[in-house]
Amino acid sequence: SQSQYTVKLQSFPQASYNDAVVAAASAKKLPCIVDIDSPNVPNWAWAGYIKPLGLPDSEWSGQLASTVGKVNDKVYSFGHYDVALAFYTRKSILQSVGARVPTVAQPWTKSEFADVLAKLKATGKYPYALDLGTGGTGEWITYAYSPFLQSAGGDLIDRSSYKKADGVLNGAQAIDWASWMQGLVKDGYMSAKSGADPTADFANGKSAILYSGSWADATVTKAFGDDALVIPPVDLGQGPKVGGGSWQWAITAQCDNTAGAQAYLKFSHQTKYVAALAKATGTIPATDAAAATMPEYATGGASEIFRTFAQKYAVVRPVTPAYPFITSVYQKATQDILSGGDPKTILATAGPRDPSGGLS
Structure with missing residues (x-):
C-alpha cells in the first residue's frame, strides 16, 4: 500500500x-x-x-x-x-442428427452449418433450431453480427485507409452475408426477433443452438452439465470471427x-x-x-x-473516431435485412455513405 x-x-x-x-x-x-x-x-x-x-x-x-x-x-x-462470442449447443443434440462436433481446427463450414440446421428443424423438437439473439438492439447488433460479415469477407469499413466503406459493406461478400442472415429467417431456422432472454430460452429447450457470449456459460452449464457444448461460430469463408474489446x-x-x-x-x-x-x-x-x-x-x-x-478469432471494431456513425449505419442495415428488405438494395445505400460521419 x-x-x-x-x-x-x-x-x-x-x-x-x-x-x-x-x-x-x-x-x-x-x-x-x-x-x-x-x-x-x-x-x-x-x-x-x-x-x-x-x-x-x-x-x-x-x-x-x-x-x-x-x-x-x-x-x-x-x-x-x-468476453468472447460462441455457439452453445448440447452433445446429445448434435448426436441426435448425426452432426460432427466442430473444433477450433475444423469449424463448421457454411454448407455444413446449413445441413445441421435443416436436420434440426426437421426433428420438429424446437420452435427454432437457432437463436442468434435477434431481439437485441443497439451495439449488440454490431458486436454480434459484424463478425459474420467479416467471416464472409466483408467489413464495416475498408481498413486499409479507414476512409470508405464502399466495396466492403456493399460488395459481393457483404451481399452474401446479408442473404445468408436473411435466409436463416426465411428458411425458418431462426426468428427475426428472438425472445428477451435467448439464454433462458435455450436452457428451456426452445432452440438447439444458441449464439451468445462467454457470460452465458454459467447458465448453460448449470442447465445441462456435461451435455453442454461450446463450439466455434460458423466459418462463412474467411474463418470464424468474434467481436473483440x-x-x-x-x-x-x-x-x-x-x-x-x-x-x-x-x-x-x-x-x-x-x-x-x-x-x-x-x-x-x-x-x-x-x-x-x-x-x-x-x-x-x-x-x-x-x-x-x-486470441484466434477476435476482430476489434473499426479504430476510427467515426465509429459511432459507422455502427448506427450498420445497425439499421442489419435490422432492415432481418425484416425482409432486399439485401443488395439495403447495402447499396449503406456502403457508399461517408464512413467519417462528417469527422476528419
Missing part, C-alpha cells in the same frame, strides 16, 4: 453513461480515470476527452490484443478482461495528476487483480499471467476455449 494517492470513486448513470461523460467533459468535471467501452476509444481520443496512458510498452506483454486500445500507435486504454480504463485529458492516475492503473494491472476482476465478473482474464493462475482458463480448463476464441 501507499499514502501518496487516494482513489475516489465517481459514478455515472449506466443508461446514459456516454452522454454523462461528454457532459462532464464539457463542464471540465471529468475524473482522472474513466471506464470506456473499447469501440469508443478512438472517438474520445479524437474529441480530446482522453490522452495516451504513457506507460511502458512492457506493461502490455502477454495481454490480449483486443484489451489494449491503440490510436495512431499510442495506447489510450487497457482492460482487465474481455470490452470495457477499458483511460486517463482523461483534463486530469491534473497524471502520475497518480498512472500509478493506480499500474497497481491495478498486477496479475492478482486482473485474475480477481475476471473471476468476479465471469469474464476472460486479459493477461496470460492471470489466466495461468485461474484453473478454468489454464491449459485444459473448462473456460480455456473462450480465451482461445478471443
